[in-house]
Amino acid sequence: GDExxxxxxxxxxxxxxxxxxxxxGAYANYSGCxxxxxxxxxVVRRLILDSLRYWVQVMHVDGFRFDLAAILSRDVEGRPxxxxxxxWDIDSDPALxxxxxxxEAWDAxxxxxxxSFAGDHWKEWNGRFRDDVRxxxxxxxxxxxxxxxxxxxxxxxYGDNPREPAQSINFVTCHDGFTLNDLVSYNGKHNLxxxxxxxxxxxxNRSWNCxxxxxxxxxxxxxLRTRQIKNLLAINVLALGTPMLLMGDEMCRSQQGNNNxxxxxxxxxxxxxxxxHRHPEIHRFVRELIRVRTQRESVRTDHHLTLxxxxxxxxxxxxxxxxxxxxxxxxxxxxxxxxTSLRGDLLMHFALNAYWEALEFELPTLPAWASSGxxxxxxxxxxxxxxxxxxxxxxxxxxxxxRVQPRSVV
Numbered sequence: 001g002d003e004x005x006x007x008x009x010x011x012x013x014x015x016x017x018x019x020x021x022x023x024x025g026a027y028a029n030y031s032g033c034x035x036x037x038x039x040x041x042x043v044v045r046r047l048i049l050d051s052l053r054y055w056v057q058v059m060h061v062d063g064f065r066f067d068l069a070a071i072l073s074r075d076v077e078g079r080p081x082x083x084x085x086x087x088w089d090i091d092s093d094p095a096l097x098x099x100x101x102x103x104e105a106w107d108a109x110x111x112x113x114x115x116s117f118a119g120d121h122w123k124e125w126n127g128r129f130r131d132d133v134r135x136x137x138x139x140x141x142x143x144x145x146x147x148x149x150x151x152x153x154x155x156x157x158y159g160d161n162p163r164e165p166a167q168s169i170n171f172v173t174c175h176d177g178f179t180l181n182d183l184v185s186y187n188g189k190h191n192l193x194x195x196x197x198x199x200x201x202x203x204x205n206r207s208w209n210c211x212x213x214x215x216x217x218x219x220x221x222x223x224l225r226t227r228q229i230k231n232l233l234a235i236n237v238l239a240l241g242t243p244m245l246l247m248g249d250e251m252c253r254s255q256q257g258n259n260n261x262x263x264x265x266x267x268x269x270x271x272x273x274x275x276x277h278r279h280p281e282i283h284r285f286v287r288e289l290i291r292v293r294t295q296r297e298s299v300r301t302d303h304h305l306t307l308x309x310x311x312x313x314x315x316x317x318x319x320x321x322x323x324x325x326x327x328x329x330x331x332x333x334x335x336x337x338x339x340t341s342l343r344g345d346l347l348m349h350f351a352l353n354a355y356w357e358a359l360e361f362e363l364p365t366l367p368a369w370a371s372s373g374x375x376x377x378x379x380x381x382x383x384x385x386x387x388x389x390x391x392x393x394x395x396x397x398x399x400x401x402x403r404v405q406p407r408s409v410v
Contacts, residue, residue, distance in 0.1 A: 028078055029108070029109070030068070030070075030071045030074060030078065030107045030108055030109040030111070031068055031071060031107065031108055032068075032108030036071060036074075038074075038076050039071065039072045039074075039086045040072075040074070040075060040076070040081065040084060040085050040086050041076070044086075045085060045086045045089060048086060048089075048090070049086075049089055049090065049093060052064065052090065052093070052095075052096060052099075053093070053095045053096070056095060056096060056099055057095060061099075062099060062100060063099055063100025063101070063102065064099070064100070064101060064102065065102040065103075065104065065125075066101075066102065066103050066104060067104055068104055068106065068107040068108060069103035069104050069105055069107075069117070070103075070104075070105055070106050070107040070111040070112070070113045070117075071107045071111075072084055072086050072087055073087060073111075073113065073117075073118060074107075074111070078109075080111060080113075082118075083118065084118050087117075087118045087119050087122075088118065088119065090119070091118070091119035091120055091121050091122065100123070101119070101121055101122045101123065102122070102123045102124070102125065102169060103117050103122050103123070103124050103125065104125045105117040105124045105125065105127075106127065112127075114126060114127050114128055114157065115128075115154070115156075115157030115158060120163075122167075123166060123167050123168075123169050123242065124167060124168065124169060125169045125171065125174070125244075126150070126154060126157070126168045126169055126170055126171070126241065128146070128150070128154065128157065129150045129154065129168065129170045129171065129172075129239070129241070130171055130172050130173075130174075131204075131206060132146040132147050132150050133147060133150060133172050133232065133235050133236065134172060134183065134205075134206035134207070134232075135206050136333075136352075136354050137228060137231050137232055137235070137354055137407075138206055138207070138208045138354075139208070139333060139354050139355070139356065139407070140206070141330045141331060141332075141333075142330040144326070144327065144328055144329075144332045144333070144334070144335050145328045147235075147335060147352075148318055148326065148328075148335055148337070150170070150239060151235070151239045151240065151335075151337060151350075152239075152240055152311060152316055152337075153165040153168055153239070153240035153241050153307045153310070153311070154168050154241070155307055155308070155311065158307055159307055159308055159311075162306045162308075163306060163307060164304065164305065164306060164307065164310075165240045165241055165242075165305075165307045165310055166241065166242045167241075167242075167307070168240075168241035168242065169241070169242050169244050170236055170239050170241040170242060170243050170244065171236065171243070171244040171245070171246070172232050172235075172236050173245075173246040173249055174244070174246055175246065176202070176259075176260070177201075177202055177205060177259045177260075178205055178207055178255075178257075178259045179246060179248060179249060179253050179254055179255055180229055180232060180233070180246065180249035180252075181225075181229065181249070181252040181253060181254045182207070182254055182255055182256075182257055182258075182259070183205070183207045183232070184207070184208065184209070184210055184224075184225045184228040184229055184232075185207075185209055185210070185213075185214060185215075185225060185254070185257070186205075186207055186209050186213060186214060186257040187207060187208065187209045187213060188205070188207075188213075188257075189201045189202070189203070189205065189257060189258070189259040189260070190214075190256065190257030190258055191257075191258050191259065191260050193258065193264065193268070194258070194260060194261075194263055194264070195263075200260045201258075201259040201260030202259060202260075205259060208228075210224045210225045210228065211224070213257075214256070214257060224407065226281070226282070227380050227381060227407060227408060228407065229249075229252070229282060230282070230285055230380035230387065230409070231352075231354075231380050231407065231408065231409050233245075233249075233282075233285065233286060233289060234289060234378060234380060234409045235352070235409065237286075237289040237290060237292075237293050238289065238292070238293060238350070240307075240310070243293075245286070247271065248271050248275070249286075250282060250283050250286040250287075251275035251276045251278075251279045251282060251283055252275060252278075252279040252282055253271060253272070253275055255268050255269065256268060280384075281383075281384040281387075284384060284385065284388075285384065285387060285388055288388040289378075289388065292377065292378070292388070295346065296341055296342075296346070303342065305342075310342070313340075313342050314339045314340050314341065314342060315338075315339065315340050316337060316338070316339045317337070317338045317339075317364075318335070318336070318337060319335075319336035319337070319338065319361075319362070319364075320332070320334060320335065320336065321334055321336075321359050321360060321361050321362065322362050323362045323363075323364060333353070333354040333355040334351075334352060334353050334354065334355055334359055334361075334404075335351075335352045336349065336350060336351045336352070336361055337349070337350045338350075338364050345369075347364075347366065347367070347370060349363065349364060349374070350409070350410070351402065351404045351409070351410045352409050353404040353405070353406065353407065353408055353409070353410075354407060355406060355407070356406050356407065357406055358403055358404065358405050358406055359403070359404050360401050360402070360403050360404075361401060361402055361403075361404050361410075362400060362401045363397065363399075363400055363401055363402055365400075372396075373396050373397065374396070374397040374402075375391055375394035375395065375396055375397065376394055376395050376397050376402070376410060377389060377390075377391055377394045378409065378410060379405075379408065379409075379410050380408045380409045380410075381404075381405035381406075381407075381408035
């Protein structure tokens with residue numbers, strides 16, 4: 001309910017559709033589409049479960065992503081249910097066992113359940129990961145503590161539950177909002193073509209155009225945009241959790257600043273496959289990032305470990321430019337993390353510099369078994385193909401520190 005008062009159940013003429021109806025006769029609108037089904041009414045619950053079973057058993061669909069899934073937790077009056085019947089039906093149905101269940105854990109009326117969505121098997125779009133990583137890479141203040149948590153699988157959100165790290169679906173872009181290319185090319189949305197006087201689409205994009213709004217031939221701006229794209233991709237793919245990439249981001253797809261292009265059935269929303277040949281550097285970087293990620297056995301093999309158990313085994317430690325001294329102040333724009341693989345035979349050190357000047361990061365002392373010394377595998381400030389190389393070909397790092405260039409990840 002909103003200012004119109006509480007909602008009442010309404011049975012449609014087809015005897016199978018139950019809407020939420022306000023006391024003044026207006027449909028409750030938690031979806032942003034004008035009306036909302038009461039998903040926890042018995043007949044609607046059966047319709048939803050029967051549909052999911054059919055898609056799995058007959059059509060062999062292996063997973064579902066539920067748009068605005070928080071709606072499924074509302075009762076007939078629109079109030080959140082602690083144990084939503086339809087969510088637990090889906091979670092516990094034998095026919096859906098092993099099926100991927102992913103929730104967009106919020107709705108269009110402000111119900112936000114990231115970190116608290118019901119069920120034992122649901123994965124969640126981690127909207128806080130998107131917002132915090134965007135803010136950090138843009139250079140915002142007061143976000144380093146949050147980014148540290150996101151890189152470690154968001155234990156502040158998920159650490160209290162005995163769930164695996166994969167519960168957090170990490171992303172920085174999705175079908176709603178800016179593409180990755182537009183995120184670093186526009187300060188604001190450009191949705192006039194949608195016919196709503198630029199009122200539609202999200203205003204909180206946390207984007208930065210790197211100095212010029214939209215397309216440019218300025219080489220320095222283009223180089224910075226490429227670096228920022230790589231920074232966002234590296235953090236997304238290498239963070240603990242399940243990374244999600246928007247199709248087209250691997251080839252710099254643009255919607256010309258339109259962050260709500262659902263209504264554009266034209267070149268604005270289409271995928272131009274020639275971009276793959278025009279932006280091979282980004283495509284290669286994504287491919288190699290995935291290869292680096294799969295070197296971790298926690299990714300290659302499902303160990304059924306909880307986030308808390310994984311964190312204990314990989315021995316995560318936080319740093320700033322000085323070892324063991326992370327700068328979590330509002331003015332900080334840098335962070336470093338050291339972690340081992342589950343078997344302890346791989347040592348990884350990540351240095352993130354969102355500052356606009358180069359910073360000298362101290363390096364951890366290596367254990368005796370690490371005879372090869374530190375090698376720099378990734379450096380987003382370098383041109384392709386030096387930006388990401390195989391460990392065997394990576395340059396050795398001499399000394400006890402490493403200089404990380406402005407707005408880059410090493």
